[in-house]
Amino acid sequence: MIQILAEDGAPRLDRFLADRFPDVPRARWDAHVRTGAVRVNGQSVSKGGTKLRPGDQVETELPVIPAPAAHLEAEAIDLPTLFEDSQLWIVDKPAGMVVHPGPGHAGGTVVNALLHRLQTPLASGVGEEEGEEESEELSTGWPGLVHRLDRYTTGCLCLAKTAEAQRAIQAQFKARSVEKRYLALVRHSPRLPQLGTLLVDEPIARHKQDRLRMVVAAGGRPAQTRIRVLARTTSVALVECELLTGRTHQIRVHLAHLRAPLLGDPLYGGPGRWKDAAGEALVLPHPALHAWKLSVDHPLTGARIDAVAPIPEAFRTLAAALGLPEL
Incomplete structure (x- = not known):
């Protein structure tokens, strides 16, 4: 203090x-x-x-400062490609892969994979003087990043191959013109619509005691998530979440606020164990969240790019075991 x-x-x-x-x-x-x-x-x-x-x-705690690109190692990591040209690389990030280096993850990240793919150094497209938001949807100065995904979230992740492309895509995120849709398996809640759409418009702030968590709180940063129920049973639901803003853990926080936490997300009240439709025990190793669709305008041509990440087999298997319709 x-x-x-x-x-x-x-x-x-x-x-x-x-x-x-x-x-x-x-x-x-x-x-x-x-x-x-x-x-x-x-x-x-x-x-x-x-x-x-x-x-x-x-x-406060001291903020984390990203390492400069010159200190990062290029690593030959194979990632499924959803779109690629001279400006952008949109990948299907697997569960468990960290987006950028940090404590306990010096390598093996998406940023390391990007540097290897380029074979040339890539400076960050965002200067410190511009200011960057510490959120899942905006870069924090790491080369090539325009948004982030949690470690265990799968799916669409957009990477910039040039500093100019990075600035252009970040501007789209700030203007909220990027479309981001996720699929999630959640606990059933009466606060969810039966089969329809709900707009959650609740501000989000960091928890005052637990710095790893975010919470819905008056005075927090504005946050909006559009949630559509696609299928449900008496105990679980499959929902589509559209991010209209990009706050840290936004989907997880808003779902928890609705008392419909992500399955496999104990940090926000989601069960780590469940029973399948036959009553057999299931262990849920990580939050059931998939970045399904991402749409951005190409930084040079302006053409709309619609990327779709296939639903992971583990996600499909879990949904079926819970008695939800086949994905």
């Missing part, structure tokens, strides 16, 4: 943090604040420009 002293004056929050921790750029602090990871006097704030007063108490 940091306490603001009288001699500090009334600085902006992001500038104050950048002065206290000069190894972290101010734009990175601004992005970190926007995730809800910084609290002032016990309250999460979402703007780097928040004015501080003498006596204010600031709590």
